[in-house]
Amino acid sequence: MWPFHAPGSIRLRLTLQLLTGAAVMALVLFLIVYSFARQIGAESQDRILSASATSILDATTVQSGNISVDIPYSAFTMLDNSVDDRVFYRITQDGEGLTGYDDLPSARQDQGTGPAFDTVTYRGEELRIATLTRRVSVGGTPTRIDVTVGQTRDAQADVLARILRMTVLLGFGFFAASALLAILAGRSTAASLSRLAESVSRRGPQDLRPVVAEVPSEMRPLVASLNSLIARLSAALTRTEDFIAEAAHRVRTPLATVRAHGENTLRRVSKEENRVSLREMIRAIDESSRAAGQLLDHAMVSLRADQLELSPVALRPLVADLVDRLRPVAELKDMDLRFEASEEQEVMGDTILIQNAVRNLLDNAIKYAPPETPIDVALTRDEATATLTIRDQGIGFPATGADALTGRFARGENATGVIGSGLGLTIADEVARAHGGTLTIANTEGGPGACVRLSLPLR
Amino acid sequence: MRFLLVEDNQQLAAAVLDRLALDGHVVDHAGDLGMAEDYISATDYDLILLDIMLPDGDGRDFLNAQRARGKDTPVIVLTARSEVSDRVGALDMGADDYIPKPFDFAELEARCRAVLRRRTGTATNVKRFGNVAFNALEGTLTNGDRVIPLRNRELRLLEVFFGAPGQIIPKPKLVDRLFSYDEDVSENAIEVYVGRLRKKLEGSDVSIVTVRGLGYRLAVP
Numbered sequence: 001m002w003p004f005h006a007p008g009s010i011r012l013r014l015t016l017q018l019l020t021g022a023a024v025m026a027l028v029l030f031l032i033v034y035s036f037a038r039q040i041g042a043e044s045q046d047r048i049l050s051a052s053a054t055s056i057l058d059a060t061t062v063q064s065g066n067i068s069v070d071i072p073y074s075a076f077t078m079l080d081n082s083v084d085d086r087v088f089y090r091i092t093q094d095g096e097g098l099t100g101y102d103d104l105p106s107a108r109q110d111q112g113t114g115p116a117f118d119t120v121t122y123r124g125e126e127l128r129i130a131t132l133t134r135r136v137s138v139g140g141t142p143t144r145i146d147v148t149v150g151q152t153r154d155a156q157a158d159v160l161a162r163i164l165r166m167t168v169l170l171g172f173g174f175f176a177a178s179a180l181l182a183i184l185a186g187r188s189t190a191a192s193l194s195r196l197a198e199s200v201s202r203r204g205p206q207d208l209r210p211v212v213a214e215v216p217s218e219m220r221p222l223v224a225s226l227n228s229l230i231a232r233l234s235a236a237l238t239r240t241e242d243f244i245a246e247a248a249h250r251v252r253t254p255l256a257t258v259r260a261h262g263e264n265t266l267r268r269v270s271k272e273e274n275r276v277s278l279r280e281m282i283r284a285i286d287e288s289s290r291a292a293g294q295l296l297d298h299a300m301v302s303l304r305a306d307q308l309e310l311s312p313v314a315l316r317p318l319v320a321d322l323v324d325r326l327r328p329v330a331e332l333k334d335m336d337l338r339f340e341a342s343e344e345q346e347v348m349g350d351t352i353l354i355q356n357a358v359r360n361l362l363d364n365a366i367k368y369a370p371p372e373t374p375i376d377v378a379l380t381r382d383e384a385t386a387t388l389t390i391r392d393q394g395i396g397f398p399a400t401g402a403d404a405l406t407g408r409f410a411r412g413e414n415a416t417g418v419i420g421s422g423l424g425l426t427i428a429d430e431v432a433r434a435h436g437g438t439l440t441i442a443n444t445e446g447g448p449g450a451c452v453r454l455s456l457p458l459r
Numbered sequence: 460m461r462f463l464l465v466e467d468n469q470q471l472a473a474a475v476l477d478r479l480a481l482d483g484h485v486v487d488h489a490g491d492l493g494m495a496e497d498y499i500s501a502t503d504y505d506l507i508l509l510d511i512m513l514p515d516g517d518g519r520d521f522l523n524a525q526r527a528r529g530k531d532t533p534v535i536v537l538t539a540r541s542e543v544s545d546r547v548g549a550l551d552m553g554a555d556d557y558i559p560k561p562f563d564f565a566e567l568e569a570r571c572r573a574v575l576r577r578r579t580g581t582a583t584n585v586k587r588f589g590n591v592a593f594n595a596l597e598g599t600l601t602n603g604d605r606v607i608p609l610r611n612r613e614l615r616l617l618e619v620f621f622g623a624p625g626q627i628i629p630k631p632k633l634v635d636r637l638f639s640y641d642e643d644v645s646e647n648a649i650e651v652y653v654g655r656l657r658k659k660l661e662g663s664d665v666s667i668v669t670v671r672g673l674g675y676r677l678a679v680p
Contacts (some may be wrong), residue, residue, distance in 0.1 A: 249512055252539035253468050256561035260474030263564050266635055267481060275631060282640045289561050325556070328569035331611040334637065367641075371612075 011190030015182050022178030030395055041156045042128075046333050049130035050115040052079055056089065057134050060147070060390050065139040067093055079151055088127065088150040094143055101306045106148050107131040125152050196223065200387040208234035251292055294423040301427050305434035310348045312459055313452045315386055316341045318351065319358055319379055333371040337362075341379035345386040346459045349435045357431035357437040357439075360424035361390050363450050369394030369449065383438070385455045391446070393449040397441055405441060428454060460575075460584070461502070462486040466510040466537065467497045475508070478564055483622060491515045499530070506571055507534045507580075509554070515671035519552045533574045537562070563639065569611070570598060586678040587620045589664025593621050602663045612637050613659070616652050620667065620677040629674040655680065 055075045059069050069091055079087050090100035101452045107118035108131040116131045129150035136143055192215055199213040210227040245246035259282060266278045330337040347354075365375045376391045397405065405425050425441065432439040437456035444451040462484055462674065466472040470583055472488050479486045487502065489495035492515050499507075511518040522534055536557035555574040558567055576596050586593045592601040598614045600607045619628060630646040637652065638644045652673060657667055663679045 064494070067516055249539040252560040253471060257468065257471040257474055259561040260471060260478060260564070263635075264477050267632065270629065272631075279640055285561060286563075286640060290515065293559065328573050329566055332565055332569055334610045334612050371642075372610075448655065 009188040009190075014189055015186035018182030018185060019179055021446070022175050022182060025170040025178065026175040028145065029174060030167050033167045033170065033451055034164060037167070038160055041159055041163075045128055045151065045153070045156055046117050048078055049117070049128060049149050049151060050132065052076070053115065053130050053132040053149045056091065056147045056149065057132050057145065059349060060091070060134070060136075060145055062136055063139050067098065067136070067138060067143070067145065069099055071099075073343045075149075079149070085152045085155050086125075088122065088129075089247055090146075090148045092146045092148075095146075098145075100148075104150055105129065106146055108146060109134060120150075122150065127151065128153055128156075129406075192219065207239070248292065248296055252289060255285050255289045259289075269316070294427070297356060298423050298427055298430075301353060304350055304353055305430055308350055308353075308397075308434055310350065312346050313349045313351050313354055315347060315354075315379055315388070315456075316343075318355060319377065319388060322355060322358050322362060323377055326359070326366060330366050330375065333366065335366060335369065335371065336374040337366075337377065338374055339377045339379075342381065345379060345381050347386055347435070347456045348459050349456065353431045353434065357428040358388065358456060360428050361388075361454065364424050364452070365390050365392040365394070365450070368392065373449075381458060384458055386458050387456075388454045390452045390454075391444055391449060393444075396443040396448060396450045428452075434457065460484045461507045463489060463498055463502075463504045463507045465489045465492070465497065465507065465513065465521070467491060467513050468510075482568075492518070492521045495521065499525075499532070504532050506575065507532055509534050511538050519554075522554055523552045527649050531578075532580045535567075535570055535574060539626060565615070565636070565639065568615075588621075588624065591660065591663045591665045593617055595621075600659055602660060607659050609659075612652055612654055616649075616656060620656075620675070624677045624679045627673050628669050629678045633675070 014420050015311065049316070052075045055072050055078075056069070059068075059072050059075075071089075076087055079085070088101050088104050090104040090106075091098045092106070104122065105120050107116040107120075107129045110116070112133070118129050118131075120127050120129055122129075127150045129148055131146055131148040134145050134147075136145060196211070196213045196215055196219065200211055201319075203209075208230050210230060210362050211223055213223065215223055262278055262282045263283065266275060266282070269275060269278065285307050319341070320339060323337050323366075362375075369375060373393040375393075376389075378389045380389065425439070429439045432454055435456050437454065440453045440455075442451050442453075443449065462479055464472055464475055464479075464486055466475065466488070467490050469490070472490070476486050476488055487504075489498050491513050492676040495507075495509075498504075509518045509522060510558050513521075518536065521658045522536070525532070525534070533555045534553070536554045537560055538557055555578065558569050558570055572595070584594070584596055586595075589601050593599075594601075595614065595618050598609045598610055598611070600617065615636055616633065619633060630649050633649045634644060634646055637649065653667055653669075660666060666678045668676045670676050
């Protein structure tokens, strides 16, 4: 029956409930006041009519067997008011009209002597009449005298209309005040809820501290269960991270051992076929360790990209740092890693993600370009974007389907013989997208080599 | 050079020790942080190779404690963990560089060289024969009064020759030292680099001699 059942807005529900209550109260208030006013109005008219009739009756005397009526002036002045109410009267002796309006009806239907009242229609107007009876003895004969006084109800209707207006205003005022209070109550109830929601949603994905928002006692169980959920989530995440670290450790350490022994053995053997197998072994180890590393990185990148935590990232030092770090690797192939940046460029992003993307792109350039060629890394900007361009003089991307290389495990058809997992460009592409940027891969125009551009929106 | 290797995996440690000894370095091995403390209180090392996950603690805490005590022996962290997540921590705590496992010895050497160049300057480890001086750290060859810069592969090739003067060094051995495992190179590629070195050694007391069918030999006075 109640239309605003859960789910829905608590605030709306509470406000509507309070508003409905206020409307009903206002209506009841209106009805009580109005009917009370109406009753008081009617009663006071009746009292005056009765008093008027009494004073006329009091002025009725029996003089030498005849009934004489000397209607006092006050009998009508007491009925006088500002509005043009008209007054009618009639005096009868045993039902026979003595004076007044002969066709004015009587309010009396019984034989009693107390005042009787009635509302009648007389000459097309609504009239309130009062009839008073007295028994007198005229020459020894008991005679009954009826005095009927009538008055139109214009003044009363006028007063009632005024009261009606006031009551309606009062009702509306009451409703408006209640409505205001209802909205405030709804808001303050919803506010404590939304404060809690805000204190939870404002936090970054890494923030798993318990919630300590001030909440009403009814909401404390909610906060308590929220905190226990956070605690469990935090424990689960820590376990997962520890597990990944442990798994990587367990896989990579023996791989490192095999690789190191392989290299050492290679230095000691001279038979060509043994050397070939050993080199193949080392390549396979590199392949698997790289795949393992990239898979873990890719999982981490996907996770962080889903709930991106943005902070200002200065690109120039970030790239310079990575270039420095990879320089020893490039130098092993006698490659020159050249870095040029025009000015400081700041983007909003996740430092670790951007580092990961840039490192993968630099890694690729070093891997795929031939020895003794330069790699040019440049950081430029236009109005809204910072662009990192990495140009090498290597084999470039295959003529067809360069864009498909950002797909998972996709590798260029010309990449055979180079160790790779096919995830490097995927990672860089995902990072670019997560930041609202783009990764474009192409071959350098008019020259050999690949040209990769990572564009990120400036802060 | 004197290294301290802090690594709890015995097999890996054995392989690294073997390799560094092959290259003529002196290496001590600590299996945990406690042993590492003992070693560094007794000896001065040129470089520490530090694993992160050790049985009695986190290598980064050890590093932090070292730096807090004002000991600034260069440290290269060996990590088996995902590269991104560890990088921040290790470098922030004062590591000079880090290398993920499994690593290429050539890369490890290159990183050691880069760290030592940054940290200790130039004066160490200069090998002289007659009017030729070879500074592996700086990457320069002095021929008479000419100082000639070397590219990385020339440098590594000279390192092999100067490490075993007068001995015959077979071509395959040079291939291993110069090229990475994902490059398919023929032994002839070595000739290019030997040719360049000969040019740089022209007119000096030292020369690289071809021993037909066997390899090369550094002829020194």
